[in-house]
Amino acid sequence: MISFLLYLLLAVFIGLLYHGIHRKVIARIQTRPGPPVWQEFLHTLKFSFKQTWIPMTASQLMFVAIVVIMIAIWVGGLYVLLTGGSLLILFAIFLLHKITEHGLGLSSGSPYGKFGAIRSVISAASEIPLFATVGAIYMVTGSLMISDITAYEAANGPLLLSVIALPMAIAMYVIVLSKVPYNPFGIIEAKEIVSGNKTEHFGVWRAGLETGFAIKTFVLLAAFVTLFIGALPLWLLLIAMLIVLLTMSFICALTPMLSPYDAVTIQALIIGFVVVYVVIAGVIL
Amino acid sequence: MTGKTKALMVLSGLICPASAILAAAGAIDAIVMVAALVIFFPLFVISTFLTWKASDHEGDYPFIGY
Numbered sequence: 001m002i003s004f005l006l007y008l009l010l011a012v013f014i015g016l017l018y019h020g021i022h023r024k025v026i027a028r029i030q031t032r033p034g035p036p037v038w039q040e041f042l043h044t045l046k047f048s049f050k051q052t053w054i055p056m057t058a059s060q061l062m063f064v065a066i067v068v069i070m071i072a073i074w075v076g077g078l079y080v081l082l083t084g085g086s087l088l089i090l091f092a093i094f095l096l097h098k099i100t101e102h103g104l105g106l107s108s109g110s111p112y113g114k115f116g117a118i119r120s121v122i123s124a125a126s127e128i129p130l131f132a133t134v135g136a137i138y139m140v141t142g143s144l145m146i147s148d149i150t151a152y153e154a155a156n157g158p159l160l161l162s163v164i165a166l167p168m169a170i171a172m173y174v175i176v177l178s179k180v181p182y183n184p185f186g187i188i189e190a191k192e193i194v195s196g197n198k199t200e201h202f203g204v205w206r207a208g209l210e211t212g213f214a215i216k217t218f219v220l221l222a223a224f225v226t227l228f229i230g231a232l233p234l235w236l237l238l239i240a241m242l243i244v245l246l247t248m249s250f251i252c253a254l255t256p257m258l259s260p261y262d263a264v265t266i267q268a269l270i271i272g273f274v275v276v277y278v279v280i281a282g283v284i285l
Numbered sequence: 286m287t288g289k290t291k292a293l294m295v296l297s298g299l300i301c302p303a304s305a306i307l308a309a310a311g312a313i314d315a316i317v318m319v320a321a322l323v324i325f326f327p328l329f330v331i332s333t334f335l336t337w338k339a340s341d342h343e344g345d346y347p348f349i350g351y
Contacts, residue, residue, distance in 0.1 A: 001308035
Protein backbone atom coordinates (compact mmCIF):
# COMPACT_ATOMS: atom_id res chain seq x y z
CA MET A 1 0.00 0.00 0.00
CA ILE A 2 2.84 2.34 0.84
CA SER A 3 4.41 1.14 -2.39
CA PHE A 4 1.46 2.60 -4.30
CA LEU A 5 2.18 6.04 -2.85
CA LEU A 6 5.84 5.64 -3.86
CA TYR A 7 4.76 4.51 -7.33
CA LEU A 8 2.58 7.61 -7.57
CA LEU A 9 5.51 9.90 -6.80
CA LEU A 10 7.67 7.87 -9.19
CA ALA A 11 5.02 8.24 -11.90
CA VAL A 12 5.13 12.04 -11.60
CA PHE A 13 8.95 12.01 -11.66
CA ILE A 14 9.31 9.54 -14.54
CA GLY A 15 6.47 11.13 -16.51
CA LEU A 16 8.08 14.56 -16.39
CA LEU A 17 11.53 13.10 -17.12
CA TYR A 18 10.20 11.15 -20.10
CA HIS A 19 8.46 14.27 -21.42
CA GLY A 20 11.87 15.98 -21.24
CA ILE A 21 13.63 13.10 -22.99
CA HIS A 22 10.87 13.11 -25.62
CA ARG A 23 11.47 16.82 -26.30
CA LYS A 24 15.25 16.32 -26.40
CA VAL A 25 15.06 13.42 -28.86
CA ILE A 26 12.67 15.33 -31.13
CA ALA A 27 15.07 18.28 -31.10
CA ARG A 28 18.14 16.15 -31.87
CA ILE A 29 16.37 14.44 -34.78
CA GLN A 30 15.50 17.90 -36.11
CA THR A 31 19.19 18.90 -35.65
CA ARG A 32 18.39 21.38 -32.89
CA PRO A 33 20.22 21.34 -29.54
CA GLY A 34 16.90 21.11 -27.69
CA PRO A 35 16.18 21.72 -24.02
CA PRO A 36 17.83 19.70 -21.23
CA VAL A 37 16.01 16.48 -20.33
CA TRP A 38 14.94 17.93 -16.97
CA GLN A 39 13.26 20.86 -18.75
CA GLU A 40 9.76 19.64 -17.89
CA PHE A 41 10.60 19.72 -14.16
CA LEU A 42 11.77 23.32 -14.53
CA HIS A 43 8.70 24.05 -16.63
CA THR A 44 6.34 22.70 -13.98
CA LEU A 45 8.20 24.44 -11.16
CA LYS A 46 8.26 27.69 -13.11
CA PHE A 47 4.51 27.58 -13.64
CA SER A 48 3.93 26.71 -9.98
CA PHE A 49 5.85 29.80 -8.84
CA LYS A 50 3.99 32.20 -11.15
CA GLN A 51 1.30 34.66 -10.18
CA THR A 52 -2.01 32.90 -10.75
CA TRP A 53 -5.60 33.93 -11.03
CA ILE A 54 -8.81 32.87 -12.75
CA PRO A 55 -9.82 34.70 -15.96
CA MET A 56 -13.01 36.78 -15.75
CA THR A 57 -14.64 34.84 -18.59
CA ALA A 58 -14.00 31.49 -16.93
CA SER A 59 -16.38 29.33 -14.97
CA GLN A 60 -14.52 29.62 -11.65
CA LEU A 61 -15.45 26.25 -10.17
CA MET A 62 -14.97 24.34 -13.41
CA PHE A 63 -11.69 26.12 -14.21
CA VAL A 64 -10.06 24.88 -10.98
CA ALA A 65 -11.90 21.57 -10.56
CA ILE A 66 -10.89 20.34 -14.00
CA VAL A 67 -7.21 20.48 -13.00
CA VAL A 68 -7.92 18.48 -9.84
CA ILE A 69 -9.97 15.95 -11.83
CA MET A 70 -7.21 15.63 -14.45
CA ILE A 71 -4.76 14.50 -11.75
CA ALA A 72 -7.34 12.43 -9.86
CA ILE A 73 -8.42 10.22 -12.77
CA TRP A 74 -4.85 9.19 -13.58
CA VAL A 75 -4.11 8.43 -9.91
CA GLY A 76 -7.02 5.98 -10.20
CA GLY A 77 -5.66 4.73 -13.53
CA LEU A 78 -2.27 4.03 -11.97
CA TYR A 79 -3.91 1.98 -9.21
CA VAL A 80 -5.92 -0.08 -11.72
CA LEU A 81 -2.76 -0.81 -13.70
CA LEU A 82 -0.59 -1.68 -10.70
CA THR A 83 -3.18 -3.98 -9.13
CA GLY A 84 -3.90 -5.76 -12.42
CA GLY A 85 -7.48 -4.49 -12.53
CA SER A 86 -9.90 -4.51 -15.42
CA LEU A 87 -8.94 -3.16 -18.81
CA LEU A 88 -12.51 -1.85 -19.01
CA ILE A 89 -11.84 0.49 -16.07
CA LEU A 90 -8.69 1.73 -17.79
CA PHE A 91 -10.85 2.29 -20.87
CA ALA A 92 -13.35 4.22 -18.73
CA ILE A 93 -10.55 6.37 -17.34
CA PHE A 94 -9.40 7.15 -20.86
CA LEU A 95 -13.00 8.12 -21.66
CA LEU A 96 -13.04 10.38 -18.59
CA HIS A 97 -9.78 11.91 -19.79
CA LYS A 98 -11.42 12.88 -23.08
CA ILE A 99 -14.32 14.45 -21.18
CA THR A 100 -11.85 16.29 -18.96
CA GLU A 101 -9.98 17.58 -22.01
CA HIS A 102 -13.29 18.89 -23.29
CA GLY A 103 -14.14 20.53 -19.96
CA LEU A 104 -10.67 22.00 -19.76
CA GLY A 105 -11.23 23.97 -22.94
CA LEU A 106 -14.80 24.99 -22.18
CA SER A 107 -14.09 26.12 -18.61
CA SER A 108 -11.94 29.09 -19.62
CA GLY A 109 -14.45 30.87 -21.85
CA SER A 110 -11.61 31.61 -24.29
CA PRO A 111 -12.36 31.04 -27.99
CA TYR A 112 -9.06 29.17 -28.35
CA GLY A 113 -10.01 26.95 -25.42
CA LYS A 114 -13.42 26.34 -26.93
CA PHE A 115 -11.86 25.36 -30.26
CA GLY A 116 -9.62 22.95 -28.37
CA ALA A 117 -12.64 21.57 -26.54
CA ILE A 118 -14.53 21.02 -29.79
CA ARG A 119 -11.52 19.34 -31.33
CA SER A 120 -11.28 17.05 -28.29
CA VAL A 121 -14.78 15.81 -29.11
CA ILE A 122 -13.78 15.30 -32.74
CA SER A 123 -10.69 13.35 -31.70
CA ALA A 124 -12.72 11.36 -29.15
CA ALA A 125 -14.81 10.07 -32.05
CA SER A 126 -11.78 8.24 -33.36
CA GLU A 127 -9.65 7.65 -30.25
CA ILE A 128 -12.31 5.97 -28.12
CA PRO A 129 -13.28 3.33 -30.73
CA LEU A 130 -9.53 2.84 -31.21
CA PHE A 131 -9.20 2.02 -27.52
CA ALA A 132 -12.28 -0.21 -27.71
CA THR A 133 -10.53 -2.39 -30.29
CA VAL A 134 -8.11 -3.33 -27.53
CA GLY A 135 -11.07 -5.23 -26.10
CA ALA A 136 -10.29 -7.76 -28.82
CA ILE A 137 -7.50 -8.90 -26.50
CA TYR A 138 -10.31 -10.86 -24.85
CA MET A 139 -10.47 -13.05 -27.93
CA VAL A 140 -6.87 -14.10 -27.41
CA THR A 141 -6.49 -14.19 -23.62
CA GLY A 142 -10.08 -14.92 -22.58
CA SER A 143 -10.06 -12.14 -20.01
CA LEU A 144 -10.03 -8.37 -19.72
CA MET A 145 -8.32 -8.36 -16.33
CA ILE A 146 -4.79 -7.04 -16.66
CA SER A 147 -3.57 -9.64 -14.12
CA ASP A 148 -5.04 -12.45 -16.26
CA ILE A 149 -3.53 -10.99 -19.42
CA THR A 150 -0.05 -10.86 -17.85
CA ALA A 151 -0.53 -14.43 -16.56
CA TYR A 152 -1.44 -15.49 -20.11
CA GLU A 153 1.70 -13.80 -21.40
CA ALA A 154 3.85 -15.49 -18.76
CA ALA A 155 2.56 -18.85 -20.02
CA ASN A 156 2.33 -18.16 -23.76
CA GLY A 157 4.78 -15.36 -24.50
CA PRO A 158 4.22 -11.64 -25.18
CA LEU A 159 1.07 -10.63 -27.06
CA LEU A 160 3.26 -8.37 -29.21
CA LEU A 161 4.67 -11.49 -30.86
CA SER A 162 1.22 -12.94 -31.50
CA VAL A 163 0.00 -12.41 -35.06
CA ILE A 164 -3.61 -12.25 -33.84
CA ALA A 165 -2.93 -9.65 -31.15
CA LEU A 166 -0.58 -7.48 -33.22
CA PRO A 167 -3.33 -5.21 -34.67
CA MET A 168 -4.52 -4.51 -31.13
CA ALA A 169 -0.97 -3.53 -30.23
CA ILE A 170 -0.98 -1.14 -33.20
CA ALA A 171 -4.32 0.34 -32.07
CA MET A 172 -3.03 0.84 -28.52
CA TYR A 173 0.23 2.27 -29.87
CA VAL A 174 -1.72 4.88 -31.84
CA ILE A 175 -3.70 5.71 -28.69
CA VAL A 176 -0.55 6.26 -26.65
CA LEU A 177 1.03 8.16 -29.56
CA SER A 178 -2.00 10.46 -29.75
CA LYS A 179 -1.50 11.33 -26.07
CA VAL A 180 2.23 12.17 -26.03
CA PRO A 181 3.20 15.84 -26.54
CA TYR A 182 3.89 17.08 -30.11
CA ASN A 183 2.17 14.08 -31.71
CA PRO A 184 0.74 14.28 -35.24
CA PHE A 185 -2.80 13.70 -33.89
CA GLY A 186 -2.55 16.45 -31.27
CA ILE A 187 -5.15 18.67 -32.90
CA ILE A 188 -6.58 19.90 -29.60
CA GLU A 189 -3.45 21.88 -28.80
CA ALA A 190 -2.34 22.75 -32.31
CA LYS A 191 -0.47 26.02 -32.69
CA GLU A 192 -3.12 27.62 -34.91
CA ILE A 193 -5.34 27.72 -31.81
CA VAL A 194 -2.45 28.86 -29.53
CA SER A 195 -2.36 26.04 -26.95
CA GLY A 196 -5.93 24.88 -27.59
CA ASN A 197 -7.78 23.76 -24.51
CA LYS A 198 -4.80 24.61 -22.27
CA THR A 199 -4.48 28.20 -23.49
CA GLU A 200 -5.96 29.96 -20.47
CA HIS A 201 -4.66 27.57 -17.81
CA PHE A 202 -1.46 29.28 -16.72
CA GLY A 203 0.60 29.43 -13.53
CA VAL A 204 -0.42 27.00 -10.82
CA TRP A 205 -3.21 25.53 -12.95
CA ARG A 206 -0.79 24.64 -15.74
CA ALA A 207 1.68 23.18 -13.22
CA GLY A 208 -1.16 20.98 -11.93
CA LEU A 209 -2.05 19.92 -15.46
CA GLU A 210 1.59 19.04 -16.21
CA THR A 211 1.59 16.86 -13.08
CA GLY A 212 -1.56 15.07 -14.27
CA PHE A 213 -0.15 14.65 -17.79
CA ALA A 214 3.04 13.15 -16.34
CA ILE A 215 1.03 10.47 -14.51
CA LYS A 216 -1.03 9.93 -17.67
CA THR A 217 2.08 9.34 -19.81
CA PHE A 218 3.45 6.92 -17.21
CA VAL A 219 0.16 4.98 -17.03
CA LEU A 220 -0.36 4.75 -20.79
CA LEU A 221 3.23 3.68 -21.55
CA ALA A 222 3.24 1.20 -18.65
CA ALA A 223 -0.16 -0.13 -19.79
CA PHE A 224 1.15 -0.67 -23.33
CA VAL A 225 4.24 -2.52 -22.10
CA THR A 226 2.28 -4.58 -19.55
CA LEU A 227 -0.48 -5.52 -22.00
CA PHE A 228 1.69 -6.45 -24.96
CA ILE A 229 5.04 -7.49 -23.46
CA GLY A 230 4.06 -8.67 -19.99
CA ALA A 231 4.65 -7.98 -16.30
CA LEU A 232 8.27 -6.82 -15.95
CA PRO A 233 10.44 -5.82 -12.99
CA LEU A 234 10.36 -2.06 -12.44
CA TRP A 235 13.76 -1.28 -13.96
CA LEU A 236 12.96 -3.32 -17.06
CA LEU A 237 9.50 -1.77 -17.29
CA LEU A 238 11.04 1.71 -17.25
CA ILE A 239 13.51 0.75 -20.00
CA ALA A 240 10.76 -0.81 -22.11
CA MET A 241 8.57 2.30 -21.61
CA LEU A 242 11.50 4.50 -22.67
CA ILE A 243 12.07 2.45 -25.82
CA VAL A 244 8.38 2.72 -26.74
CA LEU A 245 8.52 6.46 -26.08
CA LEU A 246 11.65 6.87 -28.22
CA THR A 247 9.90 5.23 -31.19
CA MET A 248 7.12 7.77 -30.69
CA SER A 249 9.65 10.61 -30.48
CA PHE A 250 10.88 9.62 -33.96
CA ILE A 251 7.32 9.69 -35.32
CA CYS A 252 6.61 13.05 -33.66
CA ALA A 253 9.86 14.54 -34.97
CA LEU A 254 9.36 13.39 -38.55
CA THR A 255 5.59 13.82 -38.95
CA PRO A 256 3.89 17.19 -39.23
CA MET A 257 0.79 17.98 -37.19
CA LEU A 258 -2.16 16.64 -39.16
CA SER A 259 -5.26 18.68 -39.85
CA PRO A 260 -8.30 17.69 -37.74
CA TYR A 261 -9.87 15.97 -40.76
CA ASP A 262 -6.72 13.98 -41.58
CA ALA A 263 -6.11 13.04 -37.94
CA VAL A 264 -9.60 11.58 -37.57
CA THR A 265 -9.47 9.93 -41.01
CA ILE A 266 -6.19 8.14 -40.29
CA GLN A 267 -7.36 6.99 -36.87
CA ALA A 268 -10.69 5.85 -38.35
CA LEU A 269 -8.83 3.89 -41.04
CA ILE A 270 -6.79 2.13 -38.35
CA ILE A 271 -10.03 1.31 -36.50
CA GLY A 272 -11.50 -0.08 -39.73
CA PHE A 273 -8.40 -2.18 -40.33
CA VAL A 274 -8.42 -3.56 -36.78
CA VAL A 275 -12.17 -4.30 -36.82
CA VAL A 276 -11.92 -6.16 -40.14
CA TYR A 277 -8.91 -8.08 -38.82
CA VAL A 278 -10.71 -8.96 -35.59
CA VAL A 279 -13.81 -10.16 -37.49
CA ILE A 280 -11.71 -12.31 -39.82
CA ALA A 281 -9.61 -13.64 -36.93
CA GLY A 282 -12.81 -14.34 -34.97
CA VAL A 283 -14.25 -16.37 -37.85
CA ILE A 284 -11.00 -18.31 -38.30
CA LEU A 285 -10.60 -18.95 -34.55
CA MET B 286 -7.08 32.41 1.01
CA THR B 287 -3.45 31.66 1.95
CA GLY B 288 -4.38 30.38 5.41
CA LYS B 289 -7.04 28.06 4.02
CA THR B 290 -4.68 26.90 1.25
CA LYS B 291 -1.92 26.12 3.76
CA ALA B 292 -4.40 24.24 5.95
CA LEU B 293 -5.54 22.21 2.94
CA MET B 294 -1.93 21.49 1.99
CA VAL B 295 -1.11 20.22 5.49
CA LEU B 296 -4.36 18.25 5.78
CA SER B 297 -4.05 16.57 2.37
CA GLY B 298 -0.30 16.10 2.89
CA LEU B 299 -1.08 14.15 6.08
CA ILE B 300 -4.02 12.17 4.71
CA CYS B 301 -2.09 10.76 1.72
CA PRO B 302 0.69 8.97 3.66
CA ALA B 303 -1.66 8.22 6.57
CA SER B 304 -4.08 6.36 4.33
CA ALA B 305 -1.21 4.36 2.79
CA ILE B 306 0.14 3.46 6.26
CA LEU B 307 -3.30 2.53 7.60
CA ALA B 308 -3.98 0.36 4.54
CA ALA B 309 -0.59 -1.33 4.94
CA ALA B 310 -1.43 -2.01 8.60
CA GLY B 311 -4.78 -3.47 7.58
CA ALA B 312 -6.80 -0.83 9.43
CA ILE B 313 -8.59 0.31 6.26
CA ASP B 314 -9.37 -1.38 2.96
CA ALA B 315 -7.18 -0.72 -0.07
CA ILE B 316 -10.14 0.82 -1.86
CA VAL B 317 -10.51 3.41 0.93
CA MET B 318 -6.82 4.27 0.56
CA VAL B 319 -7.21 4.68 -3.19
CA ALA B 320 -10.29 6.84 -2.70
CA ALA B 321 -8.33 9.01 -0.27
CA LEU B 322 -5.40 9.32 -2.66
CA VAL B 323 -7.62 10.05 -5.67
CA ILE B 324 -9.27 12.90 -3.72
CA PHE B 325 -6.42 14.27 -1.66
CA PHE B 326 -3.32 13.82 -3.82
CA PRO B 327 -4.54 16.33 -6.47
CA LEU B 328 -5.61 18.70 -3.68
CA PHE B 329 -2.16 18.38 -2.12
CA VAL B 330 -0.45 19.18 -5.44
CA ILE B 331 -2.64 22.21 -6.18
CA SER B 332 -2.62 23.58 -2.62
CA THR B 333 1.18 23.21 -2.43
CA PHE B 334 1.60 25.14 -5.67
CA LEU B 335 -0.90 27.78 -4.51
CA THR B 336 0.99 28.15 -1.23
CA TRP B 337 4.38 28.86 -2.78
CA LYS B 338 3.24 30.81 -5.85
CA ALA B 339 4.16 34.44 -6.25
CA SER B 340 2.08 37.02 -4.41
CA ASP B 341 -0.85 38.46 -6.34
CA HIS B 342 -0.20 41.91 -4.89
CA GLU B 343 3.36 42.51 -6.02
CA GLY B 344 5.17 42.20 -9.32
CA ASP B 345 5.88 38.74 -10.60
CA TYR B 346 9.38 37.51 -9.83
CA PRO B 347 11.45 35.51 -12.29
CA PHE B 348 12.04 31.84 -11.76
CA ILE B 349 15.77 31.49 -10.97
CA GLY B 350 15.96 27.72 -11.35
CA TYR B 351 17.65 28.01 -14.72
